Amino acid sequence: MSAAAPAWRPGDARSDSHSMLRVDQAGEYGATRIYAGQLAVLGEHHPMSGEIGRMAAQEKEHLQHFDALLAERGVRPTLLQPFWAVAGHVLGATTALIGPQAAMACTAAVEDEIDAHYAEQLAALGDSDPELSARIARFQADEREHRDIALAAGAETTPAYPLIYSAIRTGCRIAIELSKRI
Template sequence: MNQQHYSLADRLVLQLDQALHTLVPGSNTADRRSPALLAEESDLSEAEQKLAAGLMRINHTGEVCAQALYQGQALTAKLPDVRESMNHAAREEIDHLAWCEDRLHALDSRPSLLNPAFYALSFGVGATAGMIGDKWSLGFVGETEKQVCEHLEDHLERLPADDHKSRAVLKQMVIDEKKHGDSAMAAGGAELPLPVKAGMKLMAGVMKSLTRRI
């Protein structure tokens, strides 16, 4: 049965299942091979490995938040095609989640312990955006992906020069995130007010500061 015919209770159960898959390590399998598999292996110093792990932990948490945002928006979206668009984007983001998790494991590190809290917060934000209206929900996706691309570009500059595997993952993520943002705006997304954009940047800054080490 198509998800658009599910009851609210059905969709809540599906959301709980998706939350568990997002938050429990090893629960997601990427549809696409990780770009890291094709990149050159390099020996990183202890300091370089710690730096790369901190950055990839932030990116992993970002993908946890992306899952929660999309799922929250899908739950409250008014138009079936918008709901399906959110679900489709969330499925594509699972690749990023799995790639970042694999890279953290390779760097002998772990995901942030704060992920459950950030998932709950992001889900609430996404659900609220969906309730306000589909054009604003799509606009929120467009602005979110724009800001994500900006911080990924920053991480590409900050990664150790020899960490080719993490770099390959982030480069593909930039391509995918830009596509999601452009698609949302093309589907009718509205430009968000400047105070909302500023608030999103502030919240993202808090998340990055906390998850790099915790």
């Protein structure tokens, strides 16, 4: 009796697609948690709260799309989701505690990394999955808009901006790699 072949292997198109969906769902979930942390500190009456709330609503919409795609395509979410729930909220709250510009520095760094990540995914997908490519392209445009809003709101005026920006982008890269696999 021979052993059954696995349903997919690393490097297979299905495996790559599942990895993309897993990490995208995790990223959108993390973004909702970051914005929740920012709003928890800044409150609903801060001048930036309306804009942060609008960005949070878009991230929630992105998350709902990826949740649906995971269910539709039989992809499990990352096992790290409970960790990302806490880490995202702490990151958002901590940067907001530093100040609204630091919260926007966080947004700029995260959205720059997600923009680059989505660009890599679109290149990898090519014409293989038009539905997923269309969603990623649409969400990438939203992420770029969030970054531009953050920059216009003074993200770069944050003390130690280059350090904060680099640290957050590095953290995002690590989160992306872990969420692809776990």
